[in-house]
Amino acid sequence: MNENLGLKKGIGLHARRVIAYVVLIIITFFCLFWFYILFINATRSNGELQAGFTLLPSTHLLENWTNLVNGTLPVWNGLINSLIVSSASAVLSVYFSTMTAYAIHAYEFRLKKFIYPFILMVMMIPTQVTALGFINLVSDMGLEDSFIPLIVPTIAAPVTFFYMKQYMESTLPLSLIEAARIDGSGEFRTFNAIVLPLMKPAIAVQAIFTFVSSWNNYFTPALILHEDRKKTLPILIAQLRAADWLKFDMGQVYVMIAFSIFPVIIVYLILSKHIVQGVALGSVKG
Secondary structure, three states: OHHHHHHHHHHHHHHHHHHHHHHHHHHHHHHHHHHHHHHHHHOOOHHHHHHOOOOOOOOOHHHHHHHHHOOOOOHHHHHHHHHHHHHHHHHHHHHHHHHHHHHHHHOOOOOHHHHHHHHHHHHOOOHHHHHHHHHHHHHHOOOOOOOHHHHHHHHOOHHHHHHHHHHHHHHOOHHHHHHHHHOOOOHHHHHHHHHHHHOHHHHHHHHHHHHHHHHHOOHHHHHHOOOHHHOOHHHHHHHHHOOOOOOOOHHHHHHHHHHHHHHHHHHHHHHHHHHHHHHHHHHHHO
16 A cells, blocks of 8 residues: 555656656747747848748858948947946945845844835836936936946845845844854954855846846936947947848847847856855755
8 A cells, every 4th residue: 555655656756747847848948949049040131031030040140240340330349338337237236235135134223124115115116217317417427428327326226135135034144143243253354254155146146137137228328328439239239220221231130139148148157056056055954
């Protein structure tokens, strides 16, 4: 009887595992299929793209790339600008959001119970609502065509703070902080040497999200950056797509989109190992 019950459980477990793998394979296929189509279209000429859809690559990749690089848009400047803005935004956002979460998690003060919901309320305000006042402020400060208005405001990132706070509650016991204080560790040393290493998986996740969000951001940079050599890649892609019909080349658009994706993939590959380590560490602790 027990053997039959164990056999049925084993078969049920195996069936669930097979179903899970099938579902994951299907989801993976649909996620990667559109990347495949993007890179296929990057190898086709504008005429071939107008002719219709195909799954087979063409031979115009180098031609599209040459036309793009030798065109009127400063593609390499756009790449460097996007890297500067996205990297600085990711670093500042993650560091100061983690520091804010640590302050609320580790300290007791009078307004503590009001600050947390206040920050969450700020998270509910759309960027478009404050855009006009922000642009007027940037103009009055003479910071148009500058990366400062795109980088500095990312220090205040309610979404990143909320994630860090939730993660910190499950991984950072207050007894560890008290032990560090008893040993004579200063607050900044405790934060940088003890808290940040414990938060690596969360930091990696939020660094990826912040980098990608800043990399793909079109709305705010389009309002602030006017000089072509200062513009980021999303603005240049929009300009390329908005070209008049005599200069419009869909092959160049696809090449530029594919070109803009590679830095995001590289950042993910660099940081993903920390995510995997954090998941594995959590499963061992559990």
